Amino acid sequence: QIKQTTDFNIKRLEVLDKNIKGTLLRNNLARAIAFEEILTFENHGQHERFLQFFATINTSTVYLAEVLGLHGDISSMEPKKRLPKIMLQNAKRETINSATLANEKTTVIYFWSQTQMNHYRDTLERVKSFQEQYPKIRFVGICIQPFNTMVDEVQKIMEVDKENQFALVDFENARKEWVLTLLNKAIILDSKGKIIEGFGNFSDSNFESLLKKLN
Numbered sequence: 001q002i003k004q005t006t007d008f009n010i011k012r013l014e015v016l017d018k019n020i021k022g023t024l025l026r027n028n029l030a031r032a033i034a035f036e037e038i039l040t041f042e043n044h045g046q047h048e049r050f051l052q053f054f055a056t057i058n059t060s061t062v063y064l065a066e067v068l069g070l071h072g073d074i075s076s077m078e079p080k081k082r083l084p085k086i087m088l089q090n091a092k093r094e095t096i097n098s099a100t101l102a103n104e105k106t107t108v109i110y111f112w113s114q115t116q117m118n119h120y121r122d123t124l125e126r127v128k129s130f131q132e133q134y135p136k137i138r139f140v141g142i143c144i145q146p147f148n149t150m151v152d153e154v155q156k157i158m159e160v161d162k163e164n165q166f167a168l169v170d171f172e173n174a175r176k177e178w179v180l181t182l183l184n185k186a187i188i189l190d191s192k193g194k195i196i197e198g199f200g201n202f203s204d205s206n207f208e209s210l211l212k213k214l215n
Contacts, residue, residue, distance in 0.1 A: 006046035009037040010053050017057050027060045034058075034067045038074065039181060041199045047071055073179050077198030083189055084177040087169040089146055091155075091162035095169060102193035105138040106214050109187040110202045111180065113144050114151060119183060123202065124158060134211050143167040144174075144183070188214070 012033050020026040034054050038047060051071060058064055076084055086098045101107055110127070112120040127139045141160075143151065147167045155162060168174045178187065179199070186200035188210060196214070200207055 004040050004043065006037060006043045006050050009033055010050055013053055013057050023059060027058050027063055030054060030058045031060070031063045031067065034063075035070070038067060038070050041074065044074060044078075047074075070179075073176055074198075076177075077179055077187075077195060079195050079197065081195050082193055083187065083195055086174045086177050088142065088166040089169055091147065091152075091165055093147065096166070099193055101140055101166075102189045102191055103138065104191050106136065106191055106196075107138045107140055107189045108200075108202075108211070109140045109142060109189070111142050111144055111183055111185055113183055114148075115145075116183065117154065120154075121158070124160065126202070130208070130211060134214070137211065137214060139164060141165050144171055144180070 013030060016026060016029050016033070020029065034050070037043060037050050043050075051068065054067065055064060058067075083098065083101075088096050088098050088101075090096055101109065108130075110123055112123055123141070127141070130137070131139060141164060143165070145167065146169065151167075155165065174180060178185075182201065184201050184203045186197070186202035186207065187195065188197040188200060190196055197210055200210060
């Protein structure tokens, strides 16, 4: 798919530079292309080359800092790196450090939202199926909003194991640190808390192939 390549996005910047004279419009369009490129995680090895070119087209220091910041956040989610620490809430409403999640077991982290309960139900079905096939792997669910009594009731009805359920304390901080752009995102950690996969898609049909390699 040509649109996903770094070369294609550099070409877009070249066309933009040649044809758009207004600085404000040019910077805005260049920023949009940069975000598309940086969020195409499979291009990560090529991003430095793109950013060097972007820096010659864009004249906004704010946009440059923003794009470089996102690139830095993605770099911190690369395999073999420790998962950036954030604060979480457990089912007892205690605040804990995310560094405790790996717990000497290979761990898959998936996400859900209180505003999308159908998604949560489907995700739990998937978790149940995976747990049966891959009993050595721990599956941890993280709600993107702090817990409340409604969640307690829903989890009781769904017979959810609360030992493996947590919630984000500060969504904005977590979104930046863990680059949360999709609710379907999945993170896989080794038993020591180092990243195996920082940008998995839990609902993708290919996700199971990652688990097979770990089992």
